[in-house]
Amino acid sequence: MGKSSDxxxxxxxxxxxxxxxxxxxxxLAGSGIAQAQGAPPVAAPxxxxxxxxxxEAEILEAFCARLIPSDANGPGAREARAAHYIDRALGGAxxxxxxxxxxxLMSLDAQARASQGAPFSALGAxxxxxxxxxxxxxxxxxxxxxxxxxxxxxxCDPYYGGNAGFVGWDLLSYPGIRMAVSEQDExxxxxxAPVRKSAxxxxxxxRHSAGIADRISAPMDQAHMPFGMGDTKNGH
Amino acid sequence: MAIELKKTDVLIIGMGATGGVAALxxxxxxxxxxxxxxxxxxxxxxxxxDELRNNYRGWPQLVQKANxxxxxxxxxxxxxYSPRPSVHPMMNAVGGTTIHYWAQSWRLxxxxxxxxxxxxxxxxxxxxxxxxxxxxxxxxxxxxxPYYDKVEYEVGISGQAGNVAGKLDxxxxxxxxxxxxxxxxxxxxxxxxxxxMADAAKAIGAHPFPGPAAINSRNYExxxxxxxxxxxxxxxxxxxxxxxxxxxxxxxxxxxxxxxIVTRAQVTRIEVDAKGRASGVTxxxxxxxxxxxxxxxxxxxxxxxxxRLLLLSKSKMFPDGLSNAHGQVGRHYMTHNSYGSVSxxxxxxxxxxxxxxxxxxxxxxxxxxxxxxxxxDFIGGVNLWAMNARRPIAAAxxxxxxxxxxxxxxxxxxxRQNADRxxxxxxxxxxxxxxxxxxxxxxxxxxxxxxxxxxITADYQENEKRVxxxxxxxxxxxxxxxxxVAVRMTGNDGVMGIGxxxxxxxxxxxxxxxxxxxxxxxSHEVPNLGVMGASLMGTSGxxxxxxxxxxxxxxxxxxxxxxxxxxxx
Numbered sequence: 001m002g003k004s005s006d007x008x009x010x011x012x013x014x015x016x017x018x019x020x021x022x023x024x025x026x027x028l029a030g031s032g033i034a035q036a037q038g039a040p041p042v043a044a045p046x047x048x049x050x051x052x053x054x055x056e057a058e059i060l061e062a063f064c065a066r067l068i069p070s071d072a073n074g075p076g077a078r079e080a081r082a083a084h085y086i087d088r089a090l091g092g093a094x095x096x097x098x099x100x101x102x103x104x105l106m107s108l109d110a111q112a113r114a115s116q117g118a119p120f121s122a123l124g125a126x127x128x129x130x131x132x133x134x135x136x137x138x139x140x141x142x143x144x145x146x147x148x149x150x151x152x153x154x155x156c157d158p159y160y161g162g163n164a165g166f167v168g169w170d171l172l173s174y175p176g177i178r179m180a181v182s183e184q185d186e187x188x189x190x191x192x193a194p195v196r197k198s199a200x201x202x203x204x205x206x207r208h209s210a211g212i213a214d215r216i217s218a219p220m221d222q223a224h225m226p227f228g229m230g231d232t233k234n235g236h
Numbered sequence: 237m238a239i240e241l242k243k244t245d246v247l248i249i250g251m252g253a254t255g256g257v258a259a260l261x262x263x264x265x266x267x268x269x270x271x272x273x274x275x276x277x278x279x280x281x282x283x284x285x286d287e288l289r290n291n292y293r294g295w296p297q298l299v300q301k302a303n304x305x306x307x308x309x310x311x312x313x314x315x316x317y318s319p320r321p322s323v324h325p326m327m328n329a330v331g332g333t334t335i336h337y338w339a340q341s342w343r344l345x346x347x348x349x350x351x352x353x354x355x356x357x358x359x360x361x362x363x364x365x366x367x368x369x370x371x372x373x374x375x376x377x378x379x380x381x382p383y384y385d386k387v388e389y390e391v392g393i394s395g396q397a398g399n400v401a402g403k404l405d406x407x408x409x410x411x412x413x414x415x416x417x418x419x420x421x422x423x424x425x426x427x428x429x430x431x432x433m434a435d436a437a438k439a440i441g442a443h444p445f446p447g448p449a450a451i452n453s454r455n456y457e458x459x460x461x462x463x464x465x466x467x468x469x470x471x472x473x474x475x476x477x478x479x480x481x482x483x484x485x486x487x488x489x490x491x492x493x494x495x496x497i498v499t500r501a502q503v504t505r506i507e508v509d510a511k512g513r514a515s516g517v518t519x520x521x522x523x524x525x526x527x528x529x530x531x532x533x534x535x536x537x538x539x540x541x542x543x544r545l546l547l548l549s550k551s552k553m554f555p556d557g558l559s560n561a562h563g564q565v566g567r568h569y570m571t572h573n574s575y576g577s578v579s580x581x582x583x584x585x586x587x588x589x590x591x592x593x594x595x596x597x598x599x600x601x602x603x604x605x606x607x608x609x610x611x612x613d614f615i616g617g618v619n620l621w622a623m624n625a626r627r628p629i630a631a632a633x634x635x636x637x638x639x640x641x642x643x644x645x646x647x648x649x650x651x652r653q654n655a656d657r658x659x660x661x662x663x664x665x666x667x668x669x670x671x672x673x674x675x676x677x678x679x680x681x682x683x684x685x686x687x688x689x690x691x692i693t694a695d696y697q698e699n700e701k702r703v704x705x706x707x708x709x710x711x712x713x714x715x716x717x718x719x720x721v722a723v724r725m726t727g728n729d730g731v732m733g734i735g736x737x738x739x740x741x742x743x744x745x746x747x748x749x750x751x752x753x754x755x756x757x758x759s760h761e762v763p764n765l766g767v768m769g770a771s772l773m774g775t776s777g778x779x780x781x782x783x784x785x786x787x788x789x790x791x792x793x794x795x796x797x798x799x800x801x802x803x804x805x
Contacts, residue, residue, distance in 0.1 A: 067643040073652050093293055129644060147643055148633070155628040156288040171648070172655040174589055174628045177285045179474075181464040181590040186624065188428030190587050204474060205284035 051090040051098065057083060059105040062121040064150045066128050075167040082153030085162030089149070097145060104142035108135060159198045159207075166196045177202070238518050238527040244270045244496075245804070246796070247517060247530035249503045249545070252332015253782050254768035254789035255536030256481025257387060259489040261790055265797035268494050270528060272501040272519055275299040275328030277482070278335065283472035287627045290471040294323040296336065301328045301502060305683050307540050307690035309733035312672060315693075318731055320681075325736035326538045330497060331482025333538070334782065335472040337736075338593040339450040339479070340621075341393045342779035343384050343787075346413040347604040349373040351668075351775050354605060355615050363615055365699040368668045369568050371774055374746045374755035377413040383787035383794075385416050390488070391786065392456045392479040394421035395448030408445050409598065411606045421453045424462060429586045429659075430597040433622040436718035442599045447621065449594035450479035450782070459483060466590045469625055501526075504685065506533060506549040506558055506765065513805060514558075514765040520685075531804040532764045532796060536789070539569075539738040539771040540690045543675045546742065546752075548687055559742075559759040564752045566676050568669035568740035570776050575696045575730025576704040578661040578711040580720035581637050585656040591624030596662070602710050603778045604666065614699045616666025618707035619778045620714060623662060631655045637722045659720075661711045665703045667739075667776040672697075673732070675741050694732040704730070737770065737781055744772040744788075757792035764803055766792050 049057055061083045068077035077083070090098045108131065112120035116127060123131070136143040153162035155169065163169060169176060176195030178185070179202065185192050200207045246262050248255040251273040262269050275297055282296045289295045294303055302324035309318040326333045347354055350372045355363050364370065387393075397418045398408025423446035426434070430446075437444035451468070454461045462477040476483045489495040501519045507527065509515040516529035535542050546565045547557040557565055599620040600606060609615055632651055635658075636642065640650040678691035696704075704727070712723045744767075745751030748760035753772055759765040768789040770781045777784070796803055 068648055069645050071645050071648065073645070073648050076648065132643075151632050152288060152292065152629055155632045157286050159286070160288055168632070169628055171652055172628055172631055173585075173652075174631070174655070177465070177467075178590065179285075179463060179465050181466065183425055183427075183464075186427035186429075186464065186587065186591055188432065188584070188587055190428070192590075199284040199286045202284075204281055205286075206279075206281040 047084070050088050052087045052101070055109075056102060056105045057087060058119070058121045059109050060086060060101070060146075062128060063105070063108070063132065063146055064153070066125065066132055067147055067150045068154055069125070074171055075165075077150050077154050079164065080154040080162055080167045081164040082150045082162050084164075085153030085156065085160055086149050088161045089152075094149065097149075100142060100145060104139065104146070107139075157198050157200075159200050166194075169196075170194070238525040240527045241529070243516070243529040243531070244268050245530065246270075246532045246534060247272065247528055248534045248536050249517060250274075250332060250536035250541075251330045251481070251486060251497055252536060252538075253334045253337075253481060254785050255534065256331060256334070256484075256486045257391070257786045258534060258536065258768060258789040258793040259495050260390065260485040261793040261797060263489045263492040263494040266494070267797065267800075269489070269496070270530070271495060271497045272503055272517065272528065273328070273330050273332075273497055273499050274301045274502050275330065275332070276499045277330045278472060280472070280474040280476065283467075283474040285465060285467035285471065287467075287629050290336070290467070291469070291627065291630065294327075296472055297327040297329050299328045299500060302326045302538075302541075305541070305544070305689050307675075307692050307734050308678050308681050309692040309694070309731065311693075311695040311732075313693060318733055321734055325734065329482070330486065330499060331480040334450070334480040335478075335482060336468070336470050337782060338469055338780070339782075340594050340780040341388070341391075341395070341448045341450040341783040342777075343380075343412060343415070344377065344777040344779070344784050345411060345600075345604045345606070346377045347606075348775050348777040349376045349380075351615070358605070359609060359615075363609070365615070365668060365670075365697065367670050367672065367697065368699075369671055369750070370668050371743075371745055371747070371750065373774055374744060380784070380787050380791065381413070381415060383791045384783065386790055387783060387786045389420050391450055391481070391484045392421065392452060392459070393419055393448055393450055393783070394423050394453035395419040396423045396446055398445065406443075409600050410443060411600045411603065419448065421456055423447075424449055424451060424453050424464075424592075424595045426597065427587070427591050427595065427624045429588055429624055430595070430622060433714070433718055434597050436714055437597070437599050439717045440713050442601045442714070444597045444599055447594065447596055447598040448783075451592070451594055452477045452479065457484075462592070464591055464595065466592050466625060466627075469593045469627075503545065504548070504687070506535075506545060508549075508551050508553060508558065508762070512553045512762065514762050532766065534766040534768060534792070534796075536768045539741050539769060540675065540734075542767055542769055542771040543741040544677070544687075544690050547677050554761075559752050559761045559765065561761055562749050564743065564750060566674050566741050568743045568774060569673050569675050569692070569694060570667040570669050570739040571694070571732055571735030572737035572776055573665035573667040573696060573700045573703060573730075573732075574735070575665075575700055575732070576708055576725060576727045578663065578708050578715070579635060579637075579724045580659045580661075580715035580718075581654060581722040581724075582657045582659065582719060583721050586659065588624050588626040588656060588659070593623045593625045593662070595625075596621050596623030599710075599714065602707070612702075612706070614702035614706065616668070616699070616703050617778060618663050618665045618703060618710065620707070620711055621662040621664070622659065622714075626656065631658070634658045634660075635724065637724055659715070661715075663707050663711055664737075664778045664780070665700065665707050666778050667700055668697070669740050669743075669774065670697055692733060696730055696732050737776065739770045739773045739776050739781065742767045742771040743774045745774060756795040757788060758795075758803065764805060766796065768792055
């Protein structure tokens with residue numbers, strides 16, 4: 001848990017560098033320069049990935065988007081950037097799940113190609129749902145892991161790269177982090193106004209230690225937490 | 237070779253809930269104390285309101301020792317392993333788990349100390365479940381009362397007394413044993429939700445009251461009152477309103493200048509001399525091995541590590557582990573009965589987003605022997621607890637009452653409407669010790685040092701399952717009286733695996749054949765080795781154990797100061 005390394009990607013680029021590269025790429029794509037110079041139009045480039053391959057990320061994005069779809073009830077996992085959260089976490093706190101993601105995603109895609117003749121991400125929503133329903137039965141460990149991490153990526157503190165724009169918290173009508181809560185705030189119909197802040201927007205909290213928590217591959221993947229820890233059943 | 241250090245009077249393993257308390261009476265009596273702590277000091281800036289980090293990634297502790305020592309579990313001899321959790325419920329730090337615990341700070345009820353004799357007297361001996369190894373405690377509540385009182389005032393507990401010197405007070409728990417005086421602080425205030433649940437409890441003939449908490453309800457000894465921001469269920473308190481030992485008894489002990497705390501010290505063995513007395517401990521720090529000699533060694537780890545250290549500390553005189561001549565180390569193990577759950581769906585938002593687990597409303601009518609069991613087929617009971625505490629990931633992970641599957645558009649519509657309308661009961665139920673439930677060293681799974689972790693062999697027995705069904709019915713009735721539109725119970729899903737409330741393994745009792753520790757918490761076999769923690773407890777009660785283990789720790793320490801020559805040799 002060295003101080004110097006906790007914001008590094010596995011390849012040694014700092015995350016800030018990666019964001020800069022990604023930002024530069026988007027700026028270029030948005031400028032219309034490519035078209036103006038007569039080159040064929042290109043798809044908007046994907047933001048730099050930290051851990052997953054581009055192919056894996058495409059499958060995962062589609063998977064997450066069906067778990068929490070974007071629909072009349074508001075933005076979903078795609079807008080929350082749950083797959084981005086998972087990509088980041090697989091290089092750190094969830095590193096032990098990296099191989100499970102590789103094999104699970106590639107197997108899902110292979111099944112899509114075999115049965116539908118197209119990659120999973122290119123299938124329609126109904127067919128994707130049917131395939132995920134099947135995976136939920138045939139590979140429940142993988143399915144529940146992706147589901148749990150998608151929930152984390154949609155509803156976590158935005159510090160970790162998910163819950164972008166607080167769309168997850170808004171979906172739940174969670175009014176956000178308050179440091180001091182009055183008795184009135186805890187009344188049944190209080191409806192406190194939403195506070196859209198990360199914990200680390202409060203200057204009293206140490207980003208550095210959260211950074212360690214994010215980057216260290218600790219035995220922290222709770223996909224297999226059968227005894228109620230983290231919920232109310234078995235607290236202190 | 238271990239580097240040998242200068243001898244101290246008392247060495248305490250672990251500066252947590254118990255060690256952090258025991259250090260105070262010891263140092264106040266003039267003894268030199270060294271506290272070895274595997275974790276580090278943490279500061280308020282480490283206690284961010286961050287659900288992912290606190291509840292899913294096992295922080296805020298910086299040192300992850302406990303997470304590398306998570307016990308394995310199987311239901312019975314020869315059964316396959318259950319899935320192994322990746323995070324230990326305990327944490328390593330100065331203050332230990334009192335940093336991130338929920339801080340409910342109960343005294344046990346009188347019945348919990350005399351389960352065998354009281355049950356036999358009221359219902360007959362046949363009502364003790366067969367296969368249970370339960371014994372009466374070596375003393376009753378009245379013996380522990382002065383120590384409960386001491387800890388409530390020294391640590392700082394808020395609450396509403398229900399029985400002061402025999403005079404009942406309806407605002408508190410009328411089933412509690414007599415206490416000498418009121419709590420030092422009034423209880424935490426209630427919420428809209430807990431008020432609703434209190435009314436519903438009265439409607440079903442129960443007696444609701446706010447529970448006791450190691451959280452300031454107002455300024456106390458220079459620390460502020462609770463801000464109710466609600467992130468202390470697995471995180472520390474950023475304003476030090478939670479009465480962790482790191483901000484209460486430990487600073488007071490340090491002020492005597494007779495406590496020295498060594499952090500990042502991982503104790504690996506308790507050593508004995510040629511006479512079979514504890515001579516000190518070996519510990520690792522920054523890759524170096526040290527031997528710290530002491531006149532007296534006090535163990536202040538969590539149940540699993542107390543048991544593991546004894547079993548690992550084998551020697552010529554103690555070939556089966558320290559203080560284990562009668563094979564009692566690891567026996568009489570229990571975790572709080574969490575077999576079966578109850579959840580409710582309400583027709584309106586509960587505004588449970590703020591507040592904390594200790595900010596709840598309790599019902600004790602069906603706990604312990606507070607009700608007549610004549611026509612029932614079990615002994616013991618349940619403390620029902622309805623609390624205010626909700627966080628976004630957990631809320632989104634909630635069940636759907638059969639109204640939607642766990643993902644997709646229907647799920648999203650359900651969770652959007654109901655995230656703040658769901659409530660999960662916290663039911664603490666009597667658990668008894670049984671011959672078939674025990675701890676030993678795992679033959680396969682090891683920690684990074686190559687030492688075996690603890691293996692739990694345990695399952696709920698018939699009495700626990702019957703208590704559960706009874707508790708579920710009472711909880712469901714309470715929820716329905718409060719207006720719940722759906723109530724869901726689970727059964728057959730309880731795994732008696734690793735728990736935050738783990739009892740036994742070094743049980744305390746007068747009979748050296750069936751107990752590791754004597755009535756003072758000292759080993760029957762090693763007179764200068766004391767044990768502190770819930771590993772001493774022979775019954776679970778139906779409420780959180782921390783205040784009880786802190787009262788026991790104070791009592792063990794005071795006994796040591798009053799019997800120094802006899803114990804220290």
